[in-house]
Amino acid sequence: MRARAAELDAADPLRSARDRFVLDDTVYLDGNSLGALPRSVPGRIADVVAEEWGRRRIRSWTESGWDTAPERIGDRLAPLLGAAPGQVVVGDSTSVNLFKLLVGAVRLAGDERDEILLDADTFPTDGYLAESAARLTGRRLRAVPAALIPAEAGPRTAVALVNHVDYRTGELRDLPGTTAALRAAGALSLWDLCHSAGALPVELDRHGVDFAVGCTYKYLNGGPGAPAFCYLAAAHLPRFDSPLPGWWGHREPFAMTGDYAPHATVRRARVGTPDVLSMLALEAALEVWDGVEIGTVRAKSLALTDFFLECVATLVPAGAVESLTPVEHAGRGSQVALRCAGAEGVMDRLVARGVVGDHRPPDVLRFGFTPLYTSFAETVRAAVTLAEVLAPDADR
Ligand SMILES: *Cc1c(COP(=O)(O)O)cnc(C)c1O
Numbered sequence: 406m407r408a409r410a411a412e413l414d415a416a417d418p419l420r421s422a423r424d425r426f427v428l429d430d431t432v433y434l435d436g437n438s439l440g441a442l443p444r445s446v447p448g449r450i451a452d453v454v455a456e457e458w459g460r461r462r463i464r465s466w467t468e469s470g471w472d473t474a475p476e477r478i479g480d481r482l483a484p485l486l487g488a489a490p491g492q493v494v495v496g497d498s499t500s501v502n503l504f505k506l507l508v509g510a511v512r513l514a515g516d517e518r519d520e521i522l523l524d525a526d527t528f529p530t531d532g533y534l535a536e537s538a539a540r541l542t543g544r545r546l547r548a549v550p551a552a553l554i555p556a557e558a559g560p561r562t563a564v565a566l567v568n569h570v571d572y573r574t575g576e577l578r579d580l581p582g583t584t585a586a587l588r589a590a591g592a593l594s595l596w597d598l599c600h601s602a603g604a605l606p607v608e609l610d611r612h613g614v615d616f617a618v619g620c621t622y623k624y625l626n627g628g629p630g631a632p633a634f635c636y637l638a639a640a641h642l643p644r645f646d647s648p649l650p651g652w653w654g655h656r657e658p659f660a661m662t663g664d665y666a667p668h669a670t671v672r673r674a675r676v677g678t679p680d681v682l683s684m685l686a687l688e689a690a691l692e693v694w695d696g697v698e699i700g701t702v703r704a705k706s707l708a709l710t711d712f713f714l715e716c717v718a719t720l721v722p723a724g725a726v727e728s729l730t731p732v733e734h735a736g737r738g739s740q741v742a743l744r745c746a747g748a749e750g751v752m753d754r755l756v757a758r759g760v761v762g763d764h765r766p767p768d769v770l771r772f773g774f775t776p777l778y779t780s781f782a783e784t785v786r787a788a789v790t791l792a793e794v795l796a797p798d799a800d801r
Contacts, residue, residue: 437773440626514563555586570738651676716788
């Protein structure tokens with residue numbers, strides 16, 4: 406397996422991208438939770454602090470482009486999401502953006518559509534916010550397994566909120582088919598791309614997605630608490646009515662008028678003063694994507710996860726783990742999830758041996774594969790280490 410890994414690494418078109426990150430000997434398979442630090446970030450942040458904040462101070466809002474950073478960085482992100490310019494804005498957290506877009510979608514859908522469909526296996530924050538959004542807008546919230554959303558959407562459905570990749574199992578949902586079915590039912594789609602943005606092609610425009618959100622600190626390596634993004638399809642912009650109409654979404658924030666008039670562009674999805682330092686760290690972090698095709702990233706992601714599953718099947722004692730990750734490529738994100746008794750303790754022992762993944766209750770080990778910096782050699786090492794930890798005679 407080690408020889409195969411060496412061959413695969415030698416033939417890897419993304420091999421040199423690893424040098425764009427600060428990494429060490431640890432096998433870091435937690436980029437699906439917090440991406441590694443890109444080398445382009447520390448110098449840029451030092452400069453922003455010393456020069457833009459330290460010397461230019463208030464002038465930096467205009468002279469350093471702080472005021473338009475959310476749209477500028479949104480446009481930089483857009484090609485990775487398959488979005489034409491002018492539809493993505495960066496800011497706030499995924500949780501806050503979910504609320505804005507969910508309530509905004511319900512308002513667009515009109516009064517006769519009185520239900521919101523929710524991915525039954527959603528990441529918890531989406532569910533909490535959907536419950537509140539439903540209560541505030543007087544809609545009924547109905548949780549449905551993602552695969553059944555196309556069949557369940559009907560004339561009463563305002564919007565469906567779906568996770569593109571299941572955070573626990575790593576299952577990739579059918580975005581094109583589900584979006585098309587929702588549209589056929591006259592309903593809107595809202596996709597949570599937290600585990601797909603930067604990991605695989607999303608093609609929002611091509612598939613006619615209405616709304617999407619996602620975070621930038623996972624596969625996009627923006628740093629802890631990096632601002633999230635919102636995508637609003639151009640067709641919806643003129644009528645999008647945000648439930649959080651803060652002054653930075655106003656047509657003229659500094660006119661300081663008493664009446665709210667939304668900005669004509671995607672800027673209307675903004676709320677308050679942007680978190681400039683995090684945002685500019687994200688902008689610098691996006692330099693790792695220069696010259697990188699997301700299709701190449703996807704091909705390597707599938708090769709890495711295939712190889713890991715094969716190594717685990719070969720090396721790990723039979724019956725010790727059960728893969729929850731779909732075998733078919735069409736249904737797989739960029740992580741491998743293994744059900745394993747005592748997952749928390751097993752992960753602690755892996756981390757102590759230099760292999761960092763994470764675990765999710767009750768019994769799931771998660772290994773995230775970040776094609777820009779994960780090698781095939783590390784993939785074998787992770788499987789070998791897992792086999793050692795799970796060997797019947799391993800010291801606990
Ligand atoms: C990571 C993640 C979030 C995180 O939301 P925050 O507001 O950034 O804390 C939301 N949804 C999904 C599906 C996630 O994977």
